[in-house]
Amino acid sequence: MSVKGNVAAFTYLQVWRAYQGRAYGDVADPENVAAGTTTHAYLVRDGITASIPQVQREIASFRGGGRLLGTMQLGVSDIGAFDVGLATYDAKLRALVNGSNVDTTSITNVTISGTNVMRADTPAIGMMLSTRFQSRSAGTDGDNLWMTLLFPAGQGDVMTPALSQDGGVNPSASMLRFTPSLTNKFPTGIALGTNQAFEDNRAEMLVLVSAHPMALTSFVADGILTQYILGYRPKYSTVTSGITNHQIAKNSVAAAPTSINTTTGVVVILAGASADVHIALYQTGFVAI
Numbered sequence: 064m065s066v067k068g069n070v071a072a073f074t075y076l077q078v079w080r081a082y083q084g085r086a087y088g089d090v091a092d093p094e095n096v097a098a099g100t101t102t103h104a105y106l107v108r109d110g111i112t113a114s115i116p117q118v119q120r121e122i123a124s125f126r127g128g129g130r131l132l133g134t135m136q137l138g139v140s141d142i143g144a145f146d147v148g149l150a151t152y153d154a155k156l157r158a159l160v161n162g163s164n165v166d167t168t169s170i171t172n173v174t175i176s177g178t179n180v181m182r183a184d185t186p187a188i189g190m191m192l193s194t195r196f197q198s199r200s201a202g203t204d205g206d207n208l209w210m211t212l213l214f215p216a217g218q219g220d221v222m223t224p225a226l227s228q229d230g231g232v233n234p235s236a237s238m239l240r241f242t243p244s245l246t247n248k249f250p251t252g253i254a255l256g257t258n259q260a261f262e263d264n265r266a267e268m269l270v271l272v273s274a275h276p277m278a279l280t281s282f283v284a285d286g287i288l289t290q291y292i293l294g295y296r297p298k299y300s301t302v303t304s305g306i307t308n309h310q311i312a313k314n315s316v317a318a319a320p321t322s323i324n325t326t327t328g329v330v331v332i333l334a335g336a337s338a339d340v341h342i343a344l345y346q347t348g349f350v351a352i
Contacts, residue, residue: 065198065272070210073113075193075276075349076147076239077104078159079250081216085315086189086250086279086342089159093187098285098337103294104191104278105159106349111148111236113192115212116243118142118267142267144242147192149221152237157221160239162186178223189250190214190241193276211271216246243267250279251342252315274298275346282330286337293328295347300325309345328352 079086079102082093088102096102121137149156154165154176162182166175179185196210219242224235245265247255255264271277275298282291299308305317312318313335320341321331332341 064274065196065200065203065206065208067200068196068198068208068210068272070194070196072195073110073192074108074195075191076107076110076113076149077191077193077279078107078156078219078239079104079189079279079281080159081187081189081250083252084215084246084248084250085252085281085340086215087281088279089155096281096283098283099288101280101282101291103280104189105156106278106294107149107153107156108349109150109153110192111150111233113147113212114145115268116143116145142243142245144240147239147241148233149237149239150233152224153221156239160186160188160219160221178220185218185220188217188219190217190219191277191279196272198272209273209276211273211277213250213269213271213277214241214243214267215248215250215269216267217241217243248315249310249312249344251310251312251317251344252340253310253312253317254315273346275348277344278347278349280343280345282341284332284335284337284339284341286334286339289334290329290331291341292352293323293330293343293345293347294352296328296350296352297323297325298346298348299323309343311341311343311345313341314339 080093087093089105118139119141121140123135125132158165161179163179192212196208198206222238224237227234247265280293300323301307302319305311305319
């Protein structure tokens, strides 16, 4: 796969609730997911821009004798929040991010949502941004691929659109403000390690280049069911070691399922024990099942 290329066309945003280093889709309470439940990262197709954070490092300056003697780059002082522009206001995304509900009960035929500003401990979430990528690497030069910016851990807020009388493109766009955090795991729960060689095995962002965009599905087993269904048709049926074309984990360890069906999205597994957590980070074209 390519290690060098040109980036264009931000296309997909996905957000999920996170708990203990694992992705749990769009559940209300990732700490208490009922056995037998399958959830998926929430997909937004209306992204406009994403101002990816550039880490800030402290700089030490050395001066003596009335002149500059040198400078030294020190550790990172801040990762920083960043904004993802959205063409639409999405009440479900806002509720997922700030821990509130989308209320359709209080007033019949009316949808109610809000900022939930009184909640100080906003939910732990993860996020993926998918954009097009054209390879410039030898052997794949010119191939059209995908780049996924994967933020396994963070928190966020969805901002209310500014109101305007202006015309033009997206005059009242919405915005997700995301604050990434450091983590030592993929959203599947698999630990970062020597393969990445990140200091302390921790990172705020992973950059994945693949033939197709990535998606996430989580399944909490009940000890009886022997399959779960992905949110979208997967591009590959390979199951080798759980890390070929996909990253599939059982209880935070890479584990190959019995099979993956590229038409039905069915992932066949052994029944195992109740509360086993299966998570698939897989390549897809976002074709509904």
